Amino acid sequence: EAGVTQFPSHSVIEKGQTVTLRCDPISGHDNLYWYRRVMGKEIKFLLHFVKESKQDESGMPNNRFLAERTGGTYSTLKVQPAELEDSGVYFCASSPRTGASYEQYFGPGTRLTVT
């Protein structure tokens, strides 16, 4: 079974540019999460999808960040325009619909560098 995949693995962009990160969850997982770790800080929750619906987006830092999950499969996270403080590693995770657990399956992350 394929795990959670993320693309790209690395992205280097200039301040003011736009970047779109993609996450493909494990097939059949209705729950999809985005997290990020900025330099020197802890991993922080951004938002949670259940299928195509945003269940919780309390962690999104501002309106420069837009997450979508059309069709309830893969998800994209767009940063527009990117700022220097957006640099960090963005993780995606997924979990099945059923079951109550803190077991989430994480992807390898996308390292974003804004210069």
Next chain:
Amino acid sequence: LAKTTQPISMDSYEGQEVNITCSHNNIATNDYITWYQQFPSQGPRFIIQGYKTKVTNEVASLFIPADRKSSTLSLPRVSLSDTAVYYCLVGDIGSGSARQLTFGSGTQLTVLP
């Protein structure tokens, strides 16, 4: 969410048993204790989860005393490949509850040859 406290770092040698303790004095009745492991350049990986007493799987054991104010992750006979950051998380995993994970600073375990 209950606040957790763990050592920032630990060193061990190959073949030794490693115990990482996490304090969670404000744990609530419905809270479970979950541990994640993270290797460099990878996302966190679920290791083990428990509510009370002892839980064991093929990777680790989790010991939780009766008052549940702390927990200990035990890794038997570590190898170099166990070098990673270990996170202790505490929260209510019941259905309908928020599913977001709250990571602390974690414990950097370094296994030496």
